[in-house]
Amino acid sequence: MSRLRIFVDNDPGEVLIATSDRDDMARHLRGIGVRFEQWRASAPLAPGASPEDVMAAYRADIDRLVAENGFRTVDVVSIAPDNPNKEAMRAKFLDEHYHEEDEVRFFVAGAGLFTLHVEDKVYEITCVQGDLIGVPDRTKHWFDMGPEPHFIAIRFFTQPDGWVGHFTGTDIAQHFPRFDPREAA
Ligand SMILES: [Fe+2]
Numbered sequence: 001m002s003r004l005r006i007f008v009d010n011d012p013g014e015v016l017i018a019t020s021d022r023d024d025m026a027r028h029l030r031g032i033g034v035r036f037e038q039w040r041a042s043a044p045l046a047p048g049a050s051p052e053d054v055m056a057a058y059r060a061d062i063d064r065l066v067a068e069n070g071f072r073t074v075d076v077v078s079i080a081p082d083n084p085n086k087e088a089m090r091a092k093f094l095d096e097h098y099h100e101e102d103e104v105r106f107f108v109a110g111a112g113l114f115t116l117h118v119e120d121k122v123y124e125i126t127c128v129q130g131d132l133i134g135v136p137d138r139t140k141h142w143f144d145m146g147p148e149p150h151f152i153a154i155r156f157f158t159q160p161d162g163w164v165g166h167f168t169g170t171d172i173a174q175h176f177p178r179f180d181p182r183e184a185a
Contacts, residue, residue, distance in 0.1 A: 035134030073093035110151030111184035
């Protein structure tokens with residue numbers, strides 16, 4: 001299930017807050033400018049559904065978000081444990097970084113772990129099927145899909161070539177928990 005845990009950034013051993021109540025999660029995250037919502041498909045999606053079918057099932061929410069934020073492109077990304085590039089794909093965003101545009105993801109299926117570093121706190125967010133997360137531009141964060149990645153996500157972009165990770169060079173991400181798929185089950 002979805003879960004938010006909050007830590008002090010120099011103490012991964014002590015959890016200040018832990019909640020799986022999605023309203024509670026949204027409230028804490030709103031406080032740091034992070035959007036957290038649940039969306040429902042308007043029609044059942046079969047395994048292997050095409051990107052067009054995926055987008056059609058969430059059209060009303062996609063259109064609302066695009067209208068509110070002016071996103072220019074929306075796509076669907078999918079990764080399964082048999083992907084030959086899974087290790088490289090996982091490694092890409094495991095260290096602390098930020099982007100010049102918002103990182104907005106809707107989990108159509110599967111799960112992943114976003115961890116945000118805001119001032120002196122660390123916000124660890126397990127995202128599962130039905131969760132939308134919007135991480136504001138320049139917010140430091142990392143993302144773990146786990147060693148056996150499995151998710152389908154809708155991504156929203158403002159700039160066609162804006163998807164660049166600026167790495168901070170810290171090792172903070174290595175001190176906090178990595179994605180544990182059992183937590184998302
Ligand atoms: Fe990122």
